[in-house]
Amino acid sequence: MTDFSVLDLVPVRAGGTLHEAFAASVDLARAAERLGCKRFWVAEHHAMDGIAGGATAVVLAHIGNATRHIRLGSGGIMLPNHTPFQIAEQFGTLDALFPGRIDLGLGRAPGAGPELQRALRKNLHQAAEYFPHDVIELRALLTGDVDLPIRATPGYGAKVDLWMLGSSLFGASLAAKLGLPYAFAAHFAPDHLDAALALYRRDFQPSDACPRPHVMVAMNVFAADTTEEAELIASSQAQSFVALRTGNPGKLPPPVPGYRASLPPPAQAMLAHLGQAAAVGTPAEVRAGIDAFIARTGADEIMLCGATYDPAARIRSLELTLAAMRAPVLA
Template structure:
């Protein structure tokens, strides 16, 4: 049975504020919890006016405090930006506050450009290729196995569910070697999805944490009562993607009717690439797209991603998505 989870980049809409975005994040997580979503994740991005989740562990504490049962986690923490001990302490604190509910997805991208990465790290001597060693060091802090000579407090003994994130074969290979669950960022980088899942499943080595491969994949969903309404809602994220990929990131703009048709060749090519793993439409349209994606990939979980300008419309989209998945279960 494929489970639904939610990725929220905590969008700051045009005309809105960071405070409003954070309030919406907590409200959206409560709504996802009421619908039976398994997880709520937010991600580390820096220097972006339209994303309010830069201080990821702080946002997760805010969301976890507003909910009671849904798992809450990072999708992800960009480990090259941080000393592993700092992340062990942060997520150990979250686990102490909300035991049994905290996930930690780890990636090796900077979550920013090189200028912002330098401001974060103070030096770019940090080697992204050391990511596997940093993951092992982080695991050692949580296990409190003495390998580092330091006991993380909080952190030692924390029951954190750790994931490896990726959009290429590197993350798939690492997750397989460490026997960890794997989440693929197909909601914006879909090209290597099938190959990465194949590598992960083929090379997976059982661990104390996981006995068999477990995969989650990102999937954009914009659901509304009609296909036309959903197409309108999706235009906000489409505008944001085009702006980002053309070097002009912005806050999440209001929807624009006929936006996709108004784009030239370059803009259309950008959207054709990043939105391959998407469903835009009525519940029936969304159900068909989700069923096809699960049949193609065999994923254990779908991480629903969607940036919708109107908060109530976003909640309604999640409701319709959950109903569509429930219909698929009944049909099966």
């Protein structure tokens, strides 16, 4: 049976505050836990007015204190932005605070211009070249499977589940080689989805932590009582995607009726391309879209994504989606 989880970017609404964004993330995590989701992940982004998850471990601690049993994790930590030792300490601390609940999803993309590189005091493109070595070092800091001259405390002995994140063949290949579960970011980069999953499953080398291939795929899902309402609440994220791709990112804007139809053909084509990893509509329409996506990918888990301007609309979307997915299939 496919598990369902939630990815949150901690969106900051136009006209809203950081305090409101963090409160909305807590409410969403509580709803995900109440509805039986397996995980709640927060993504690391920096220097973006509309995304408040930059201090990812701090956000996860805040959410951990507001929930009881749902797994919490990073989707992901961009390891080139950090040292393995720092991340071992941070997630070792989280594991000590919330035992048995912590995931550590790792990504390679530095995703940063020269200004952010200077702010982080890192050559991020050079650091990305060392990513495989840093993943191995980080795992050793947590598990002790490689003898290192220093021990992270907190960190050493933490029961943190490591995940490899990716949107290309590189991440799939590294996840297979290291015997890690693999999460593919199809919600914003679907191009290499099928090839990456095939490579991962073909080349997977079992590990103690992950004895068989385990795939999670992220997709954008917006459910509402009518198709028109679902398309309306989805328009805020669509606006954000267009703004990001045209070099003008900002806070999450209010929904706009008929937004996609108002766009020029190139922007419509971009959103349609992303739509291959999306389900937008009534509960029945969303179920059909998710079922088709699971059939395509063979995913063990689906990570539900999709920011809404009204936080209550996202919780309602999650409720409708999970109710639809768990309803019995009528012959």
